[in-house]
Amino acid sequence: MEELIAQIREATGTNVGIDEAKRIIASFLAAGDFWAALPYVDQPFNVAAETAKALFDRGLVEFKNSEILFTEKGKKWLDEQRIQPLIISTCNNCGGRGISLQSFSGLLKRFKELVKDRPEAIVEYDQGYVTPETTVSRVAFLAQKGDIQGKDLLILGDDDLLSIAAALSGLPNRVVVVEIDERIVNFINNVSKRENLGIETINLDLRNPLPENILRSFDTFWTDPPETVEALELFIGRGIAGLKGPGCAGYFGITYAESDKFKWRDFQKLITGKLGAVITDMITNFNEYVNWDYLLETIRNDIEPLTVYPSLNWYRSTQFRIEVLKDTPVYNEPATGKEIYVDKDALVFTGMDREEK
Numbered sequence: 210m211e212e213l214i215a216q217i218r219e220a221t222g223t224n225v226g227i228d229e230a231k232r233i234i235a236s237f238l239a240a241g242d243f244w245a246a247l248p249y250v251d252q253p254f255n256v257a258a259e260t261a262k263a264l265f266d267r268g269l270v271e272f273k274n275s276e277i278l279f280t281e282k283g284k285k286w287l288d289e290q291r292i293q294p295l296i297i298s299t300c301n302n303c304g305g306r307g308i309s310l311q312s313f314s315g316l317l318k319r320f321k322e323l324v325k326d327r328p329e330a331i332v333e334y335d336q337g338y339v340t341p342e343t344t345v346s347r348v349a350f351l352a353q354k355g356d357i358q359g360k361d362l363l364i365l366g367d368d369d370l371l372s373i374a375a376a377l378s379g380l381p382n383r384v385v386v387v388e389i390d391e392r393i394v395n396f397i398n399n400v401s402k403r404e405n406l407g408i409e410t411i412n413l414d415l416r417n418p419l420p421e422n423i424l425r426s427f428d429t430f431w432t433d434p435p436e437t438v439e440a441l442e443l444f445i446g447r448g449i450a451g452l453k454g455p456g457c458a459g460y461f462g463i464t465y466a467e468s469d470k471f472k473w474r475d476f477q478k479l480i481t482g483k484l485g486a487v488i489t490d491m492i493t494n495f496n497e498y499v500n501w502d503y504l505l506e507t508i509r510n511d512i513e514p515l516t517v518y519p520s521l522n523w524y525r526s527t528q529f530r531i532e533v534l535k536d537t538p539v540y541n542e543p544a545t546g547k548e549i550y551v552d553k554d555a556l557v558f559t560g561m562d563r564e565e566k
């Protein structure tokens with residue numbers, strides 16, 4: 210076991226502990242498939258991949274496409290290590306979100322029709338969009354919190370097209386989208402015009418400050434930042450700058466796939482420290498991402514499961530809700546030229562050499 214841990218740490222530059230590795234292995238055991246195990250490993254993608262490789266290198270598992278099968282030697286070793294499978298009990302109705310779509314089934318149907326010919330995700334902006342069920346669950350979650358009824362909603366980055374689902378629900382008073390990708394801005398504008406949704410769009414890189422006329426103007430913001438501390442500070446800072454004041458809420462997602470526990474702690478320190486907000490809600494695996502076209506071209510391919518396109522949506526994020534308090538500060542400084550997309554846990558390497566970090 211020590212050797213196995215050493216290999217994982219060395220190859221991933223992380224500080225994974227024995228119990229963390231055991232949880233990954235218990236997920237493999239429960240799911241029997243590399244991709245299916247990922248929502249439960251609670252570790253960066255590369256750590257899970259390296260764990261599978263380390264098991265394979267020692268003859269403890271065999272691969273069959275993306276399946277992970279423990280060998281006789283592997284089964285004996287599991288006994289010695291006292292590793293038992295996770296018992297996965299995620300609710301089949303809501304996918305574990307704890308949100309029923311019963312009151313929103315009409316919205317889901319209409320939303321699916323409207324976004325059928327949506328723009329595909331591109332690597333340049335670290336895109337990847339969620340399932341329609343996830344997007345509509347976001348509307349339902351907002352409505353359960355009272356953060357959308359008659360409220361002004363600011364969406365920072367909208368490749369999930371939440372603006373369309375939100376406006377279609379008829380619940381918000383105003384919906385404004387700030388988005389870097391012109392294809393998405395155009396798509397939202399076209400749908401909004403055709404369906405008379407009244408969505409306002411601003412084509413802007415969030416490294417630039419929010420325009421004066423939308424500062425302190427919203428009750429709620431929603432964003433899905435790239436997973437670096439820099440991006441989180443920037444996106445959530447901008448979101449808070451857009452809010453009217455105390456009691457207003459912000460929503461965003463964070464994954465384990467691209468962030469280890471040290472980064473999670475850094476995120477939490479940032480949110481409750483410098484940014485001065487309070488975390489009110491966290492829902493595990495709330496956001497389910499549709500497998501994106503460029504996935505297999507951009508990840509490692511040194512073990513068989515990583516050469517097989519996943520048959521289920523494996524990339525998930527935990528949904529956070531925060532509220533601002535009376536003493537929450539407002540930041541809106543420019544961050545021009547800052548690298549915000551890539552760090553050591555990123556799935557995709559876009560130009561920054563791993564060694565340089």
Ligand SMILES: [Fe+2]
Nearest residue numbers: 300302303307
């Ligand atoms: Fe449920």
